[in-house]
Amino acid sequence: MESRPQAASASPLVPPLVPGSRSLRAILPESYRQDDFAERFIAGFDDALAPLITTLDCLDAYFSPRTAPEHFVTWMLSWSNTALPACVGATGKRNALLLGHQLHGLRGTATGLDLLVRYVLGGRLELTESGGTRCAAGPDDPTVGGPGPAGPRARVRVLLPYSTVANRPGVVDDLEELIREWIPAHVRAEVTIEDDEDPLLVRGSAGGAY
DSSP: OOOOOOOOOOOOOOOOOOSGGGOTGGGSOHHHHTOHHHHHHHHHHHHHHHHHHHHHHTHHHHTSTTTSOHHHHHHHHHHTTOOOOTTSOHHHHHHHHHHTHHHHHTTTSHHHHHHIIIIISOOEEEEEEOOOOOOOSSTTOTTSSSSSTTSOEEEEEEEESTTSSTTOTTHHHHHHHHHHHTSOTTSEEEEEEEEOOOHHHHHHHTTOOO
């Protein structure tokens, strides 16, 4: 008489352990681990703690400008009082964090303004300034600084990637305010913010293939 194969008994589905020894089920005494009810009961706590433990395991990634979530990047920028308008993309915000003290240390200089435009706004800077130095006879000397004709002056032209500001009301005003924050207060500056040329048109005029 042939014996029929018996169906294997179905084993209870036990959720996987939280990584490492931080799982509550992993540290249960052996006497409790033999009880299926205790396994299933503690598994509920493991499911609730798993996202918290994963976050703590990846905490260094939250503080890295390259891997931090976008909302976390904005929060970290606020630590250094770096206010960027909403039109600045995620890449620009991450670059602002990566540059960090270098960007702020050069604030108010042509180099610092070029870093801001190039790496945070992703554009090109054309800067023309009067240059030179003046010696003041006193703190109220009208020939040095101030808005008078003898004060230092600059012409700042920012060329952003094509269609950055076109048909987007308020973007130019926000970016102009940002640029003026990075210009010395005593310098009279004419700020112009424009879209750069369409790269397809530039390549077409040069005879390149599309």
